[in-house]
Amino acid sequence: MPDITFDTPDGSIDALLEQPGGADPHPGVVVVHDALGLSADIRAITRDIADHGYLTLAPDLYSRGGAARCVTRVFRELVGRQGRAVTDLLAARDHLIARPDCTGAVAVVGFCMGGGFALALSPMGFDASAPFYGVLPRHLDEALSGACPIVASFGARDPILPRAGRRLTETLERHGVPHDVKTYPGVGHSFANHLPAGPATPLLRVVGFHYGEEQSRDAWRRVYAFLGEHLSGSR
Numbered sequence: 001m002p003d004i005t006f007d008t009p010d011g012s013i014d015a016l017l018e019q020p021g022g023a024d025p026h027p028g029v030v031v032v033h034d035a036l037g038l039s040a041d042i043r044a045i046t047r048d049i050a051d052h053g054y055l056t057l058a059p060d061l062y063s064r065g066g067a068a069r070c071v072t073r074v075f076r077e078l079v080g081r082q083g084r085a086v087t088d089l090l091a092a093r094d095h096l097i098a099r100p101d102c103t104g105a106v107a108v109v110g111f112c113m114g115g116g117f118a119l120a121l122s123p124m125g126f127d128a129s130a131p132f133y134g135v136l137p138r139h140l141d142e143a144l145s146g147a148c149p150i151v152a153s154f155g156a157r158d159p160i161l162p163r164a165g166r167r168l169t170e171t172l173e174r175h176g177v178p179h180d181v182k183t184y185p186g187v188g189h190s191f192a193n194h195l196p197a198g199p200a201t202p203l204l205r206v207v208g209f210h211y212g213e214e215q216s217r218d219a220w221r222r223v224y225a226f227l228g229e230h231l232s233g234s235r
Contacts (some may be wrong), residue, residue, distance in 0.1 A: 006057075008091035010084050013063035013070045014091065016043055018050035019101065027231035028096035028106035030089060030126075031058035032114030034193065035075075037067045041194045042111070049109065052224050054231075055102050059092045061085050078113060081137060089121060105231040108135060109223070111193055115152075118170075122147035130223045130232040132192050136164055140171050149178040151226035153219040155212070157188035180226055184219070187212035192219055 005012040016038060020026050029049050033042045038060045050056040062070040066085075077083030089108070096102045107128040110118035115134025122129040123146040130151045138142035150172060154165040163182035172179040184191065191212035 003060075006059075006091065006095040008084075008088045010087065011064075013088055014060040015037075016046055016058040016060075018046050018056045018058075020055065021051045022053075025101050025103045026053055026055045026108065027127075027227070028093070028099075028102045029054040029056045029227070030092045030096065030106060030108045031056060032089060032108060032110030032117045033058060034112040034114050034190070035067075035071060036112075036196075037062050039196075044194075045111075045126045048220075054107075054227070055096060055099065057092050057096055059088055061088060075113065078116050078120065078135070079138065081143065085117070086121070086124075089185060090124060093126060103231075107227055107231055112190060119144070119147075119150070119152075122150055128227055131157060132219065133161060133164075133189050135161070136167060140167065141174065144171055144175060144177065147172070147175065147177045147218040149226070149230045151180040151223050152182070152187045153192065153222070154181075154183040155189060155215070156158045156183050160189050172185065178230070180222055182219070182222065183211065184215040186213045192216040 003014055004017045005014055031046050040056060046058045060069050061074050074085045077085040093106050096106050096150060097104050105127045108118045108121050108126045109130040111132045115131035116127045118131040119134045120137050126148050128149045132153050152168055165181050169181045190209050194211055
């Protein structure tokens with residue numbers, strides 16, 4: 001489907017909306033892109049989620065000026081867990097809930113930077129959260145108090161997030177949050193994303209930034225099973 005715009009407290013922003021087949025209402029998913037923006041890879045993932053039966057909306061957090069002007073601000077708002085990017089994503093959730101083809105149950109799925117937002121937003125009215133190698137929020141216990149169920153995926157060779165899966169699991173267990181956290185051996189950061197090819201590709205593979213087909217397939221199997229369990233009803 002062509003890109004759309006939807007309203008936020010700070011004005012309208014661009015997004016990609018993908019609809020599943022069938023006439024019945026479907027649960028919703030907000031997809032949060034990584035630092036590269038609303039790339040071809042994120043668009044393909046958004047379509048795949050819709051093909052699995054979810055009304056899927058991927059907002060462009062760089063709508064107001066492009067990646068070069070917005071990326072620093074968006075990262076700052078991720079760290080602070082507040083600001084325009086957060087309200088944009090909550091508005092995306094509300095946009096889905098208001099649609100007649102949505103059941104009212106909405107999850108958030110994100111990658112790298114977007115995975116960090118998926119974790120930060122988990123106590124903010126979503127029904128499930130699926131971060132892929134998401135940056136853990138500061139003051140983790142406080143940040144995840146009241147979190148929705150979380151299914152998280154990390155790579156053991158990730159140089160950015162060492163032991164993140166273990167720390168997240170321990171925190172969720174302390175809070176009694178339903179969770180499925182898995183760290184995959186043999187892959188690192190961005191293992192479920194097809195990063196743009198270029199001269200740095202061999203180096204990125206050495207430091208753990210490469211696609212892992214088997215690990216990605218298993219992670220998505222877990223995510224879809226988890227969403228099926230926690231988004232089966234409407235609000």
